[in-house]
């Protein structure tokens with residue numbers, strides 16, 4: 683994804699922002715560009731407040747001057763702008779490449795409107811080429827991972843390959859903001875995505891998974907020349 687395409691998508695998302703809004707702020711490089719641009723319009727006088735989906739986004743928001751509130755203080759989230767790893771039919775998505783899927787999903791689910799900012803490379807006919815992140819509680823995680831594998835096989839994912847995510851130094855497991863582990867599940871294709879999502883959610887020990895359904899009504903696809911706005 684070119685930096686220009688990301689910026690075009692992020693800039694186009696600003697047109698959904700209105701004074702007085704409480705905004706869910708996503709995570710990842712595209713969402714971060716949005717936060718940076720938001721900081722500029724806040725600097726010019728726009729009054730909004732943000733709820734960050736990760737510590738990293740919170741740090742950036744503070745740095746660029748976007749006022750933040752704790753999610754517990756919010757009775758309403760008007761709009762969430764976030765990136766995605768894959769966007770498929772009906773705007774079903776895989777998210778969580780950055781490991782922030784739990785907070786991202788909580789915020790998206792609480793929002794009046796979800797806007798997703800991506801480039802064309804993220805648009806797919808069938809989800810699953812991108813490894814699906816599944817966040818699991820550390821207690822009993824080996825057992826939980828086996829159950830996740832069984833769900834994926836039963837749902838028709840040919841030969842899922844599951845790998846526990848490690849921190850960048852490769853020495854210790856990656857720990858999410860919520861204190862959990864992540865398994866990245868390479869499925870090649872997830873044929874019945876709604877069924878898989880429901881079955882994964884039903885596995886004890888699965889805290890959350892990266893299949894996002896019905897959480898976005900607008901997808902902004904950035905290109906080197908501009909941005910296309912797709913609406914459901």
Ligand code: 5RP
Pocket residue numbers: 708709710711712713764765766767776777778779780781782783786
């Ligand atoms: C983080 C996410 C991100 O939105 C997703 O990984 C896309 O990131 P980027 O904009 O850097 O491609 O879900 O958990």
